Amino acid sequence: MGKQLYLVLKNLRRNRRRTVLTVLSTAISVFLIGSLISVYAVFFDNEVREESALRLITRHRVSLTQALPYYYGARIAETDGVVRICPMNWFGGTYIDQRPEHMFPRFAVDQEAVFEMYPEFKAPPEQIEAFKRDRQGLAVGKTVADKLGFEIGQRITIKGDIYPFDPELTVRAIFEGPDDMQAFFHFKYLEEAVGPERGTEVGVFAIKLRSASDASRVAAAVDDMFRNSPVPTKTETEAAFQLSFINQLGNIKLFLLSIACAIMFSMLMVTANTVAMSVRERTREIGVLKTLGFQPGSVLGIVLSEAMLISLVGGALGILITVLVNQALSEVAVQFITGFRLPAWGVLACFATAILLSVGSSVIPATIAARTNIVDALRHTG
Amino acid sequence: MSANVAVSLRGVLKEYQRADYSVRALDHITLDIASGQFFCLMGPSGSGKSTLLHLVAGIDRPTNGTVEVLGSAIGEMDDRSLARWRSQNIGYIFQSFNLVPVMTAAENVELPLLLTHLSKRERRERARSALEIVGLGDRLGHRPQQLSGGQEQRVAIARAIVTDPSIILADEPTGELDAQSATDVLTILKTLNANHDKTIIMVTHDPRARQYAKESRYLDKGKMTEMPEIQ
Numbered sequence: 098m099g100k101q102l103y104l105v106l107k108n109l110r111r112n113r114r115r116t117v118l119t120v121l122s123t124a125i126s127v128f129l130i131g132s133l134i135s136v137y138a139v140f141f142d143n144e145v146r147e148e149s150a151l152r153l154i155t156r157h158r159v160s161l162t163q164a165l166p167y168y169y170g171a172r173i174a175e176t177d178g179v180v181r182i183c184p185m186n187w188f189g190g191t192y193i194d195q196r197p198e199h200m201f202p203r204f205a206v207d208q209e210a211v212f213e214m215y216p217e218f219k220a221p222p223e224q225i226e227a228f229k230r231d232r233q234g235l236a237v238g239k240t241v242a243d244k245l246g247f248e249i250g251q252r253i254t255i256k257g258d259i260y261p262f263d264p265e266l267t268v269r270a271i272f273e274g275p276d277d278m279q280a281f282f283h284f285k286y287l288e289e290a291v292g293p294e295r296g297t298e299v300g301v302f303a304i305k306l307r308s309a310s311d312a313s314r315v316a317a318a319v320d321d322m323f324r325n326s327p328v329p330t331k332t333e334t335e336a337a338f339q340l341s342f343i344n345q346l347g348n349i350k351l352f353l354l355s356i357a358c359a360i361m362f363s364m365l366m367v368t369a370n371t372v373a374m375s376v377r378e379r380t381r382e383i384g385v386l387k388t389l390g391f392q393p394g395s396v397l398g399i400v401l402s403e404a405m406l407i408s409l410v411g412g413a414l415g416i417l418i419t420v421l422v423n424q425a426l427s428e429v430a431v432q433f434i435t436g437f438r439l440p441a442w443g444v445l446a447c448f449a450t451a452i453l454l455s456v457g458s459s460v461i462p463a464t465i466a467a468r469t470n471i472v473d474a475l476r477h478t479g
Numbered sequence: 480m481s482a483n484v485a486v487s488l489r490g491v492l493k494e495y496q497r498a499d500y501s502v503r504a505l506d507h508i509t510l511d512i513a514s515g516q517f518f519c520l521m522g523p524s525g526s527g528k529s530t531l532l533h534l535v536a537g538i539d540r541p542t543n544g545t546v547e548v549l550g551s552a553i554g555e556m557d558d559r560s561l562a563r564w565r566s567q568n569i570g571y572i573f574q575s576f577n578l579v580p581v582m583t584a585a586e587n588v589e590l591p592l593l594l595t596h597l598s599k600r601e602r603r604e605r606a607r608s609a610l611e612i613v614g615l616g617d618r619l620g621h622r623p624q625q626l627s628g629g630q631e632q633r634v635a636i637a638r639a640i641v642t643d644p645s646i647i648l649a650d651e652p653t654g655e656l657d658a659q660s661a662t663d664v665l666t667i668l669k670t671l672n673a674n675h676d677k678t679i680i681m682v683t684h685d686p687r688a689r690q691y692a693k694e695s696r697y698l699d700k701g702k703m704t705e706m707p708e709i710q
Binding site (some may be wrong): 100103104107108110111381382385386387388389390391392393471472475 | 559594
């Protein structure tokens, strides 16, 4: 094995530029695959937190864009197993301008309920109280506050687009927690500003359960309650809701898989061509090795090992790049998507991709090299 | 086969099949070469000299007839056994040296020893000794592109003798060398034959090479013929 590795390393140094370029192209393809896995992990591989397991989301059965009547909240709250409800409206709007660095999600919520509904959002009690007391108060996540330089007492204006109203808000609380990239203001402020007709429309109701085991029963009970009404509901766990929200973008899984396959296939062709070229150049040398007594299996092993080593080094480099890029992205955040990470199974998948690339691309050239007739190999010119 | 016969060919026929015709490279050759012989096989291009050498080395198989080398009927061995046998018994010198360009002279010479169980130190030591025999003890770390043609061929000779094989096969060893380098190489081969008791079988165009051999034969169109008068 050591002797074979010696030959492999010698051969890889034969054309250093080609070796480096092949390693880099493998690294880039593994980085692309790793990035796709990271995106997949953001969407589909999030751990359900304990707090999240206690929450349901009720929305219009037909679409998220259709609103529910405000009074549904009182009826949902009476359902056995429900501890608290919180109406939430996506406000949208523009802060300063449309540039990505100025974007953050803004929700009109029940100020009394929101921090009970999301206990993972932590803020000093006096700030939470100040937020509750001020009708124009704004509670903003720390990530947003840090990014935009918000401070307690700062006044900001959001230009409305969905609603014909520009809320003027004062930062009263800065909360920390997972996904603290959003901001809340009073539902009542919105209601008073846009009038009773639109002001009593609710996008979704967040429901806090007594126990996670009540989830399916409560969801069924809520939906049954409004089944034959003009505005039927769909109630699901928070995780399922997030997933259905994502699926509105399309079949993301198929999309990611298609891109991954396209990358794999193109890289397979490129690497196979490189390996084949390298083997073809050494045809005569392979004949010499066989003349000296090297077995066909040794020749096969040398060629395969060369491709394997290139792929493993390229794979490790690709994974390193993915991790570094994910770290950078997790700091700046892309739109509203946070938590880019390469899970452990993703690292394994990246290495598997690299190995698959190496074996797939070299098995045919290696077999041809191993089977080449010695006399033909020695006569080879080129 | 007599005990002092190193190579014995009996009725050896070698034909190469092409798409719509066949080429007869060797036509029923019968030949014995004694152990310790410096045998020179001459003949024009395409006469079958290299083919005969390939058969003796076991890198090609006859269409018909038997090839016995050092008492082994190599035509009956499978490829794995033949490769192992070749690594232990045959040293091969090519016309175009065929050194590995990314390896130093010592590493090139060490190459056949990778097939043995020798330690790295032992391999290095043997490679050094082999290079000293061919007069290149001071060129261990040189790569082929840093050597002259004659020096490259001497490295190739060192590679052929490093495993201490009984038979050295040389395929046009002076074909790409200038006169002085060719003389050096032939002198080394003669020394290996005389002082190290190696059986040497050399095929060549070079008429001077004949002077170094103990026995010479002529091959033309795949058949052994009388040695022509060479100017």
